[in-house]
Amino acid sequence: MRSCAILTFFGGLTLSQHATGADALPKPREQSSSPAERTPPDKEPRPSDAERALATGAAVVPGIVVHGMGHYVAGESGTGTRLLIGEGVGFGLLFGGLSVVVATGASKYFVGPGAATMVVGAGLFGASFFADVYGSVSPDADAAGRRSRPPAWMETELGYRHVSDPLFAYEDFVFQRVSMQAGHLRLTPSAWFSADGDNARYRVEGAYRILGAIPSALDRPVLNDELDAVLGLVQHRFVTEHFTRSSMELAVDTRYDLGHVGRTLRGAFVEAGVGYAFGRIDYDVQGIDVPADFDDLLLASIGFGAVFRGMSHPGSEARIYYDHRHDDYAGGLVLTGIPSGVAGHFGADARWFFTPKVGVSVEAEIGAALVAGISLLFRQSGAGPAGEERRVE
């Protein structure tokens, strides 16, 4: 059922592309294999600064209500229509999911699929707005579109995380992650260690790439679509609070390159994930034998991002996202009004590679706690010269 929601999400965008077929992009492989069939990027008309400013303004007002207005003003009516359809599909999913939740009184039998549909719908609704702004602002989408993101066969991360949670004493963490990919398989162990040693979170993630580039592939697509099946194991130790939470999760994570939707959106992407986690809480209360609790968790996330261009090296990108998780450091969003507890957290992150192998990342999340972090990244790229930009000309 959750997979249906995510398929509907991208189906909405793809269908909208077909619905406005005239200026829809050719398929990415066609772009890659038959570059002569398309206009060279530097020959495509580029809007002036004034035109971009006007389009950007329209993308915000009235674009915040009618998504795609920026592209209409910029003369990219096909892309504008597709974004408008995306907004409609997103709103429909959001309203549909909400209707299911309300009509069933948040029944335990329907609330999971209903909530997942709401997350995806809200994500599509938001993504169509951000995509309109991105496409309107972007001075040269092709610069990003020409840049392929080579998957690394190994990436390591070492960083600092600060967690501001008024309910827990921990604040400072060391974060470590190693990601190794061989063919379609990826293994990613990671860990958070609190400076005081009173809290640690370990995660091992195994993934199988169903669709998308792999490190050994020589023919990288211009558009970076990805579909991964992910199995995750998590153990989170709260020493001071006398419990440990362990969980196993199964999810589908995907990235959809918005270059499919229009040429102005090359370099932008939408990420989404849905899944299910099953957890166990073991209590370690002195002198009392406390039986374990079991719980489960809906995994649903949606994000919008764009790759960096210019001085940065491939793999550099920024993202804003919503993550429905309630079991990590950020937890779910707490609010002063009525709707508190149900929503997950919001976040933003960015990665910038100074060289093909070395970069930094920064991130921030807001939920029940505030999380901020910075990391050093080291990577070994896949086939071909490390970090070479893929140019389509």
Added chain:
Amino acid sequence: MRNKLWGLVVASVLAQGCVRPAKERAERDQSVGVASSGELGVHVLHGLAAVRELEPGKLVLWSSAPGFELELDARSAMTLELSIQNCLPDVEVSSLEPDAEVSPRSVEPSTRKSWNLELPAGKSRFRLAAPDADERGDFHFALMSDVQEAIDRVQDIYRRVNDEPDVRFLLGAGDLTRRGTDDELGRFRDELEGLEVPYYTTLGNHELGTHPVRYQDWFGRGNFQFVFRGVFFTMLDSGSATLDPLVYDWLDGWLARARGSTHVVAMHIPPLDPTGVRNGAFASRGEAAALLARLAENGVDLTLYGHIHSYYEFQNAGMPAFISGGGGAIPERFDHIGRHFMVIDVDADRGVVGTRVVKVEPGD
């Protein structure tokens, strides 16, 4: 540099506001039961009653608990009409000071009573309690939460509660109203006149639809503890899917105080939802488990929740747990529960003796 410092300060304040949504309510709790006019100072110990009216010669309190102590500071000797709303039908007021006198004034509906107090100048202390408040032995109370938009039908439930002869009071785990406006809270208070026992409750997330939150002006603290017949009841404000750090400080004291006795803890949003994908629960699973570990470590005997409009019986951290959100708000479908309340039998020495669910059919 100065601008950067200001930026940090502003960011810090905003961050606190984001991660401490219940802070304002917790701080407001501390002033519940405290009031003064030119001639009289009022202090309800532990905030177990809200001051609804304070006029020359007249004091009206809304009781949040079966008993409490009242401290009055009169500028000069005076006669005071003390009205208690939402009290046990057999409650009595006794003077803890030799110079003060108490005489019953009137008996209104069974949960409203008045007395005349002859106050000397200076401080006087009174105790409001049922005659058997300090005895031990089992007693029954009921649990009913989540009325919200079903206020028009709530008398069905009250009539059914009135039919339970042994129930001493009704306990509530929040969501009395849809948005917590004065009109809604006033309507809820008026409807309680149909209930023959008092309703002691905390607030839910549906009382948070106005700013500032009005609940405490009507019904008192969101976080408090009271004792009845040796059983401790701790009510917590989890309406924001979290507890404020200030409340955790109080909770440590309340848990310590209740050790060795039967201890019932009630709050609106449960730490964990038995249906985790719904997450009608705390925003942070980490906080949820930390709270449950703390309750279990201190020997809490029973945990009661609302928020989910159904009935669930389960265990959390080994403690018996019940979610009872049967007050009439949009029900969870396909659970075959509907409107209901619980009747719980507790004993200070034996713990939870029994529980049962009473379904309320339309027209009951």
